[in-house]
Structure formats: structure tokens, C-alpha cells
Amino acid sequence: MAFQVEDYLREDKLPHIWCAGCGHGITVRALVEALAGLQIDPTSVVVTTGIGCFGKADDYLNTHCFHGTHGRALAFATGIKVVKPELTVFALMGDGDSVTIGGNHLIHAARRNVDITAIVANNQNYGMTGGQLSATTPEGSRTTTSVYGTAEPEMDLCSLVAAAGASFVARGTVYHVTQLQKIIQDAIQHKGFSFVEVVTMCPTYFGRYNWNQTLIERMNWLKENAVSKARYDKLPPEKKESAFMIGKLVEKDTEDFNTKYQRILQKAQNQG
């Protein structure tokens, strides 16, 4: 019995609610393509979400779903995965969700190394609540709560998570969809906490206030500025300002939490 892409989707819930030009649909598509590619039974998948536009993703998925609170998806996912290691567990989060309100859970999930795949749709602002400032809003950008431009520098998600000890860290974009699917597949197969940042777009808010571009031009901007690590390293300094790395940034073999915990169980039971 082969699973098709449609087996992971709630087609009865489509069309989705996202705005025209929003990157969230592309990201969800990459996720279901990745699942179909790996032929994972949808009833062995749990998708946790937070609150935000991307937090609506579970509405379109035919897996087990947990729609939690803003910023806490990873903490719910942690409880699920540690007691049911046989399930494939995701946390789908926006940038507000994952790092702004939920940053504490994020760094500790990276450190704890529970085998969860975290996918963060970084659109540089809060789409759901009307385009306010996020911790990933680039310094100087205008949002509905930084009309004169923000004085705060942005957080680099991948560096943060890598520094916290994540054993798999990758970045993709909604332009590079084939690569994104592959990254998500690798993240799922990686044993331990895996982190995927998807550089995406919110034309309705962040785009309107900051881009001087059409959507097509923005896609081309992604195409030009998102480069592999090898290419990034060779770029002249002035190009590095807008460019960013995509692909796998960290991938190391580690024992995940559940594997280590097995030994703790044994020790406890032997000692009685």
C-alpha cells in the first residue's frame, strides 16, 4: 500500500485560508511530499502546531494533530515523543512561535535532543495578528509596531539552535522547493532533534511595508540571495549583507534522548 501525497492532506478542508502569495502553503506541500517520499503511515505521524498563520497548518493535515498554544508546540511535542518514540513527531511553528515567545522551549529542545522535527516558517513578522515586529524582523524594517523601523537586531535562528546543541540544522526557502523537500526528508530521518528554518514570505504585511518588489521579484531575490555554504564563503563582503546560507548547516551523529533514557530505565530497574 503506497501512500500518496493526498493521503496526508485533508482535501475537504481546502482551499486553505492563507493569502495569495503566502509561503505557508508551499512549506506544507514540501512537508507532505517529504512524508509521501518516505512512505510514512499518516497514523504514525503527530503534527503539533502553535498559534499563527503557520499554526493553521494542522487544519490541512490528515495525520494526528495537536493544535496548542502560541510558542509551546515543542513542549507538547516533547511530551508526545518521549512516551511514544515510535511516532514521527513534528512541531510546525512561525518565527513568533518558535523563537520570540517560544525561544526557551526551542533552545532546550535543541539541547535535550528528543527526536522531533521542528519546521519554522520564518516570514520575519507576525502574520496572524497583523504584521507586528518579531525577533526575526531584520533591524531597521518597518512593521505595524515599528513604523519608524526597528532598533532591534534580528535573531539568526539556525545559529541559535546550533549553539544550543542541535544535531541537525538546515535552512531552505520557498523558492528552492525540491531542496526543501529533501531537507525535510533528511530531518525526519535524522535521529535526534532536527531543525529546519524555511525562509518564507508574508506579502500581506512584511512585504507591503518593506519590499520594493513584486512577488515574482521577491522569488528571484530569494533565488539570488540564498546560497550554499560553499558559495557563501566565497562571496565578497558587500554581497554577504543580503545573502544567506541554505542547505544543511549542522548534521552530526548523536544519541537521541529516548535512546539514552533506555539506559536510565535499565539502571533504575537493576538497582531496584
Next chain:
Amino acid sequence: MSSELIKFGQGNEACAEGAFKAGARFYAGYPITPSSEIAEIASRRLPQLGGIYLQMEDELGSMAAIIGASASGVKSFTATSGPGFSLMQENLGVAIIGEVPCVVIDVQRSGPSTGLATKPAQADIMQARWGTHGDHAIVVLYPSTVQECFDLTVEAFNIAEMLRSPVILLTDEVVGHMREKFIIRDQVKVIDRKKPTGPVEKYLPYQPDEDGIPPMAAFGDKYRMRITSSTHGPDGFTNSNPVNARQMIERLYKKIMDRADEITYIKEYMVDDADILIVACGYTARVAKAAVKQLRNEGIKAGLFHPLTIWPFPEKQLKKAALDAEKILVPEMNLGQLVYEVERILKEKEVFGLHKSNGQPLFVREIVDKVKEVAK
């Protein structure tokens, strides 16, 4: 042959043992005095039982993790005190609207905020009732002895499983830390949540049976499970239709309130001929009982109404106990919480409060003196 284990230990220890006996196999928490012994015991005992202990990054995460584990089919609990209990309120709401059974133990200490970090209080009585936002009902049990800590923790899990709802076990620093003889009962009644049985395609995670409670699949079952924090229809998808919203909110409320009698535990001491009825819970109920004894020796007809289930408050039971009493006294370690509930229920009676909020428990003498004062 019975293999009951007689122990001499703390209320906190009895709570932990009660949880294991009820079948809890997952604990997530963040240490805080005066509850930390529960975490320490869970970290030692759960692995022996094949369960899991997780120390989370904060109480927001602790509450989230126990909900996630319970939704995956494993009975789960956490323990905390005031500051942590405040952080848990956000996701306590998820357990309520998402209908995920779990047990939260709050060993009350003196606040507000960091307050008198390790001193007792009973000032979370209203936080336990109304701490999380939005309309809701909640079950709160409050033991007063170490044995009750054990028995009511088992009961808290049973009620949680039966009603598909979080249950709060409220204790206080005195009850949590005092040592008494208690029995780890061998045979306890253990209730497990209802599981779905019908065809997989027809399963709706929030379609209630006649008792108002939907059967609960676990993540990983063949039934597709959806848990949501949003107002939802029977299918677990967001639904903002006002008729649906009303039905959902009322069902969540009624599933608890309609079965209040089944989950109500009270104790009464010399209430039948009491002229003055004392209403007290937790540690204060013990002091009040001693006060009643002393007052009776002095010829004053006092009695004690001691609710172990404090929410839903045993309204009917209190009315009955107070039928012939002229005056009511509500001593509590706070500036007045339970007293307002008692006033609401016994409108026609004279209700007095005795309030102490300085980090010290109430003393027998203080209650005796107050009774004599109001009895005049």
C-alpha cells in the same frame, strides 16, 4: 494476602505514591519549594516503574509536556507551587478545552509572587478555580492528612480519566511537608479513560456519548486524533459558529457540574447539633477539628464541615450541614477566599471569616477565641 505498605512519610511523598498507584507513568515539572519532593520521588520511582521523568525548562513547558504525554495515552502529572502554578494556567486551559486528563498538584505557599517562599498559605483557592482565562469548570481536591494525600491523588486521576478533564490537587506547605503514618493501599479502584470502539473513519474526537464525554483515542492509534486549544466542533476543527461555541462551552461545563455529587468528598465532625459551624479545608481543617473538641469541652456547640472537594464547592452538602446552625465561621490562611463562596451559599446565615496571611498556619487558640467572640 494483602501487600499494603505502611509508611511514615510526608504528604508530598504520599501524593507521588498515589499517582504511581493510579497508573501515572509520566511526570514533567520544574522544581519549586514546597513541592520539590514530588519531583525528586518521581525522578527516582518512575524509571523503576518503566515511566518517564522530565525536568522541563519552566512550568509552561511542564504543563504542555504532561498534556502531550497524556494525549499519547500515558497518565501524567506535575507538581508545583504558587509561582509555577501561575505559569501553568496558560496550558491548563488547553487541557480543559482540549479535554486531556491530567493531574496538577499545587502545594500552596505564601504569595503574592515569590512571597514568603517556603511558608504555608491557602491563597490559591481562587487561582485554582479561576486562574486560567475563559469560562470553565474545574475539579479541585484538597487533602488534610498524609493518607488523604495518597487517597485523593488516586481519586484525582480517576476523576480526570472519567471526565476527560484536568484535576487539581491542592495542598499546602503544612500538609505537603508534615509526616504521618500512611498506607500505600494495595487495592485501589483505578479508572481509565473511555476509548473509541466504532469504525475508524467515523471517529470524531469531540463527539460526546450520552454522558457528555467523548471517547478518547491516543496519538498513534488507528483513529485519527486531534487535540485543539481552539473552540471546535465534534471533529476537532476550529468552529466559530455561535451555536456550536455555546454547545461546546456548556458541555465542558456541564460534564463536570452535572456529576458534582459523584466527585464530592466531605467530612463532618459534630455538625448535627452545632450552633456554630466551622467551614475549613486543608491544614486548617485539622486545626478547626481540634478547636471543635476544645469548644465542646467548654460546652460550646461547635461543629466542622470539611470539604475535600473544594471545586465544584459542595453546595448542597453545606446547606444541609448548616441547616440548624445559627452562625458560620470560615477560617483560612488568606485574606478571604472560601468565605465568599460560603456567604453566597448561606445567604440567610451570619457568616464570619477568620483570616491569617503572614506565613503562619492558624492556631487552635485563634479559632477557639474567634468562635467565642462571634458566638456572643
